[in-house]
Amino acid sequence: MKIAMGQMDVHAGKMSKNIETMLTMIQKAKQEHADLIVFPELCVTGYLLADKWLDEAFIETALAYNEVLKEASDGIGIIWGNVTTLDDIVGRDGRKVRCNCAFFASNQKWVKREHGLFEGEYIKCLNPDYRVFDDSRYFLSALELAKKLQISDEALTSCFLFEKEGQTYRIGCEICEDLWSKDYQFDPTSQYIKNNCDFIVNISSSPWTRNKEKGREKQIKRHALSNMPPFIYVNAVGMQNTSKTVCIFDGDSSIYNSQGDCLSSCNDSFQEECKIVEINEINQAEKCRDKLMNALCCAIRQFDEQVFNKRFKWIIGLSGGLDSSVNAALLCMSLGKDRVIGLNMATKYNSSTTIDNAHRLASTLGIDCRDGVIQKLVEEQLQCLQQYTENDITEFAIENIQARIRGSILGAISQIENGVIINNGNKVEGALGYATLYGDTIGCLAPLQDITKVELFDIARSINAHFGKEVIPHNLLPEIIGDTVRWEMPPSAELKNNQKDPMKWFYHDELIQRLTEYPGYGIEKLMKQYLDGSIYKTDLGKWIRYYGLDDPKAFIEDLEWILNKFELGVFKRLQTPPIVMVSRGCFGSDFRENQCHYDKSDTYLALKKAILGYEN
Numbered sequence: 045m046k047i048a049m050g051q052m053d054v055h056a057g058k059m060s061k062n063i064e065t066m067l068t069m070i071q072k073a074k075q076e077h078a079d080l081i082v083f084p085e086l087c088v089t090g091y092l093l094a095d096k097w098l099d100e101a102f103i104e105t106a107l108a109y110n111e112v113l114k115e116a117s118d119g120i121g122i123i124w125g126n127v128t129t130l131d132d133i134v135g136r137d138g139r140k141v142r143c144n145c146a147f148f149a150s151n152q153k154w155v156k157r158e159h160g161l162f163e164g165e166y167i168k169c170l171n172p173d174y175r176v177f178d179d180s181r182y183f184l185s186a187l188e189l190a191k192k193l194q195i196s197d198e199a200l201t202s203c204f205l206f207e208k209e210g211q212t213y214r215i216g217c218e219i220c221e222d223l224w225s226k227d228y229q230f231d232p233t234s235q236y237i238k239n240n241c242d243f244i245v246n247i248s249s250s251p252w253t254r255n256k257e258k259g260r261e262k263q264i265k266r267h268a269l270s271n272m273p274p275f276i277y278v279n280a281v282g283m284q285n286t287s288k289t290v291c292i293f294d295g296d297s298s299i300y301n302s303q304g305d306c307l308s309s310c311n312d313s314f315q316e317e318c319k320i321v322e323i324n325e326i327n328q329a330e331k332c333r334d335k336l337m338n339a340l341c342c343a344i345r346q347f348d349e350q351v352f353n354k355r356f357k358w359i360i361g362l363s364g365g366l367d368s369s370v371n372a373a374l375l376c377m378s379l380g381k382d383r384v385i386g387l388n389m390a391t392k393y394n395s396s397t398t399i400d401n402a403h404r405l406a407s408t409l410g411i412d413c414r415d416g417v418i419q420k421l422v423e424e425q426l427q428c429l430q431q432y433t434e435n436d437i438t439e440f441a442i443e444n445i446q447a448r449i450r451g452s453i454l455g456a457i458s459q460i461e462n463g464v465i466i467n468n469g470n471k472v473e474g475a476l477g478y479a480t481l482y483g484d485t486i487g488c489l490a491p492l493q494d495i496t497k498v499e500l501f502d503i504a505r506s507i508n509a510h511f512g513k514e515v516i517p518h519n520l521l522p523e524i525i526g527d528t529v530r531w532e533m534p535p536s537a538e539l540k541n542n543q544k545d546p547m548k549w550f551y552h553d554e555l556i557q558r559l560t561e562y563p564g565y566g567i568e569k570l571m572k573q574y575l576d577g578s579i580y581k582t583d584l585g586k587w588i589r590y591y592g593l594d595d596p597k598a599f600i601e602d603l604e605w606i607l608n609k610f611e612l613g614v615f616k617r618l619q620t621p622p623i624v625m626v627s628r629g630c631f632g633s634d635f636r637e638n639q640c641h642y643d644k645s646d647t648y649l650a651l652k653k654a655i656l657g658y659e660n
Contacts, residue, residue, distance in 0.1 A: 045213065045323045048073035048081035049297040049308075050124075053282040053316040054249065055350060056090025063088065063109055066124065069318040070116050076320045078120060079208050084249050084280035085125040085220050086144060088113075091249040092284040092291060097142060097182040103127055114149040114164075121150040121206055123217060125247050127183075128165055133192060135184050144168040144183045146217045146247050148204050158214070158239075159202035166217040167200060169232045170225060175634050176251070176286050176625070179221075187230055201235045216241040216273075220248040223263050223277075233267050243274040243323065250279050251291035252339060253626055257312065261304070268304030274323055275300040281314050283346030288632035290489070290624045292343050294335070299323060314342035334506040336499065336626060337374075340491050343624040344378040347489050354379075357463035359454055361484070362386030362406065362413060364398030366520040366535065367468045367492055369405050370500055373507045373515050374491060375466065376409045385461060386413040389450045391422055393538050401517045408515050421449050443539035447483030454486065464488045467621045471496050472547055474620065474631060475556045476606070477613025478537075485620050493623040494630040496553035497535065522549070527586055548602070551587035555606055560629030567607065571651040574599060596655045614639050 050069045055061050066083060073081040085091060089106045096102055106127050113122055128145035135141040146166040148155040154164025167186040171179035179185075184192075186200040203214040216236030223246050225231040236244050250256065264275055281295040296312035299321065306328060308321040313332035321327045332338055348354055358375050362368050368386075375384045388402045399415075406413030425445050429437055454465050467487030469479050474493050479485045492500065504516035519532040535545040558565050573579035579588060593599040614637045622632070629635040644652075 045080065045208070046076075046078045046320060047276060047299065047323050048076070048078040048318055048320045049276070049278050049299075049310050050081050050083040050087075051278060051281055051295045051297040051310040051317045051319070052083060052087055054084060054087050054090050054280040054284070054293070055282065056093055056284045057096065058090070059088055059106060059109060062090070063112060065316075066113065067116060070113075070120065070122060072318055073320060074120055078320050080121040080123070080206070081318075082245055082247060082276060082278040083122070083124040084278055085146075085247045086127065086249055087124055087247075087280065088126040090284055091280075092176070092286050094286060097127070098137075098139065100140075103129060103142065110147055113147070114154070115152055117149040118152050121148065121155065121208070123148050123245055123247060125219065125249070128167070130189075133184075133189075136180075141184045141189075142182060143186070143189065144171070144179065144219060146219055146245075148206070148215075148217060150206060155204045155206055157202045157204050159199045161195070161199055161202070166204075166219070168219040168222060169197070169200065169230060170221040170228050172221045172224075175628075176289050176291060197230050198235060201232050201239075203236070203239055203241045213243070214239075214241045216244040218244065218246050220246065220250055222246065223248075223260070223267075226263070226266070233272070234270060237267065237270050237272050241273055243276060244272070245276045246278070248277060248279045249284075249293065251284075251625065252294035252314075253628055253630075254336065256294075257296055261306075264300055265304040268300075268302060272302055272304065274302060275304075276323075281316055281342075283343055283350060285347075285622060286633040288622055289630055289634050290343055290347060290622050292339050292346070292624065292626075294332075294339070313338055334503075334510070336495075337503050337506045337510070339626055340374050340495075340503070340624060341378045344374055344489070344491055347622075348379055351488075352464065355462075357383050357385055357461050359385050359387065359458045359461065359463045359465045361450055361454055361468060362388050362402045363394070363468075363538070364388070364401030364403075364405070364517075365538075366497070366500055366504060366516070367470050369401065369516050369520065370504055370507065371466055371468050371492060372405060372409060372411065373511075376411060377507075377510070381410040384409075384411040385457070385463065386411055387450075387454060387457060388413060388415050389418045389453055390416070391419045391446055391539075393446075393540055393543070395538065397519065397533060398538060401520070404517065405515065408511075408513070416453070418446070418449050418453070422446055425449065439540060443537070444480045444483065446539050447480035449483075451480075451483040451486045466491070467493065469493050469620070470500060471560075471627075471631075472549075472553055472556050474617055475560070475613060476547065476552075476609040477616050478545070478547070478609075479616060479620075481616050481619060485616060487621040490621045490623045493620065494626050496557060497547070497549050498553040527590055529590070548587070548591045548593075551584065551591055551593070552606065554584055554587070556610075557627065557629070559610065560631070560635045561627055562629070566645075567603070568645065568647045568651055571603075571648070571655060575651060575655055596657065600652055600655060611641060 133141045169186040171185045206213045222232040278297040280293040298309040308327040310317045311329045465487040467490035523530045579585045
């Protein structure tokens with residue numbers, strides 16, 4: 045059988061645009077004599093639509109497009125994702141039930157199923173309700189539907205009977221999470237294997253995060269141990285968002301054999317593609333290099349297109365530090381140099397090295413870099429403040445004044461230049477609240493807020509390799525020599541004399557990742573490793589020694605500093621711009637937080653005592 049993988053750029057809410065893309069791909073598939081074309085999950089509407097799913101007029105329009113696609117199925121089979129509704133069945137919210145559905149049409153008819161139920165439709169069995177997903181808020185699963193209809197779960201996973209040139213193919217359809225069934229009571233993939241279907245089609249809208257592809261391949265290999273038939277996976281590309289979290293989709297649509305080995309694949313570089321192959325053909329695309337860098341470029345490019353229709357310039361505070369340098373390079377790579385304006389806003393605390401860094405970066409990238417000195421504004425604001433307080437103006441207040449003045453200038457220039465502001469903060473800064481609210485927390489998008497400083501070092505090197513020259517200044521990148529780190533220019537906010545960031549880089553980066561990527565991890569696990577010494581067998585142990593935290597008192601003091609800052613920083617994180625999600629625990633609607641203070645667990649208190657060496 046000849047399969048077309050319709051790896052399309054799905055635009056959330058833009059149904060007419062999505063249908064236009066699908067019809068173009070269908071025409072190409074017909075011209076190349078494909079038997080079947082497969083599109084992603086909810087490709088008609090988009091997946092991450094929040095409460096737009098409750099708009100009945102929107103749903104009616106989505107349903108009408110199913111007829112358009114069915115009419116386009118003359119001479120070809122088409123599988124696509126869209127919402128469906130069921131008359132006379134009410135969901136949990138009291139409205140007409142909505143379901144996440146895979147539709148299957150051929151020769152302008154709905155393809156029949158073995159059990160005769162739901163011709164042309166497969167309803168998603170497993171609705172994810174974790175991370176950015178709230179599927180059960182909007183959709184009834186097939187398992188819930190089976191209970192309402194008083195039919196077996198297996199009846200809703202019966203094979204489709206697809207006829208082509210006198211032969212009937214028994215095809216099992218499933219949707220995204222249905223593959224990731226290990227933690228659920230029902231396993232659609234295993235059910236299809238038991239039913240001896242000819243092959244399985246999984247349509248997905250699966251956001252990319254680091255190593256996501258490894259997790260998916262692990263699931264497929266697990267099923268391959270049970271004599272799995274060929275497996276077709278088609279994923280979306282592009283950007284969709286939950287307002288606070290920007291999700292990116294890498295594609296990587298693939299066909300796997302019964303051993304779980306990838307035979308053919310589309311690109312995994314976040315690019316749209318319609319690839320047509322024989323089901324057993326070996327035709328793999330080259331894997332994306334520097335995938336994290338490419339993911340960030342995709343997010344910026346798509347956010348600019350979908351939210352702002354490519355209308356505005358992007359304004360960036362260009363300090364000459366690592367974060368702003370990386371962001372400026374990513375903006376240029378994504379949108380072109382002519383749409384980027386850098387502002388260097390110096391005070392007496394800014395070193396000539398960082399100012400020179402900003403100038404050289406701008407010159408290398410070819411962007412507009414505008415210099416200014418804000419010291420006079422700082423001094424005048426200090427004089428003004430003395431009218432309102434008899435207290436001494438603290439050094440900390442002076443630092444925040446500088447950041448807020450910069451934020452004010454960025455905001456004003458964005459209005460004058462018809463632009464939008466990009467946020468430069470990284471994940472460790474965000475986690476520890478190391479940012480000034482309404483100063484360096486402003487912006488319309490935060491591409492780096494799910495990236496640790498250590499990851500930024502790697503991205504900087506990837507950017508330099510991409511351009512084939514030094515774009516990100518080498519003096520910003522550390523050199524690891526044995527068990528030590530050498531800095532030519534340690535990270536600094538440059539808001540006072542001789543200031544250095546308080547973070548213990550490499551160690552704190554890893555701690556923040558553990559606290560966010562694995563909510564069930566619990567800091568107690570780290571404390572147990574410290575107590576029994578096993579921590580020193582890991583990379584983390586090297587940094588514990590490097591920073592002198594093998595002293596138990598120093599270890600506990602640092603740990604409690606981290607936990608306290610993490611907890612206090614919530615109110616800032618709630619007010620930051622949308623963040624591009626690239627990890628398993630992105631602040632926003634992925635790693636969800638509330639503003640309260642938690643008691644330490646009994647286990648934590650006992651471990652603290654044990655580490656410090658006393659019982660009472």
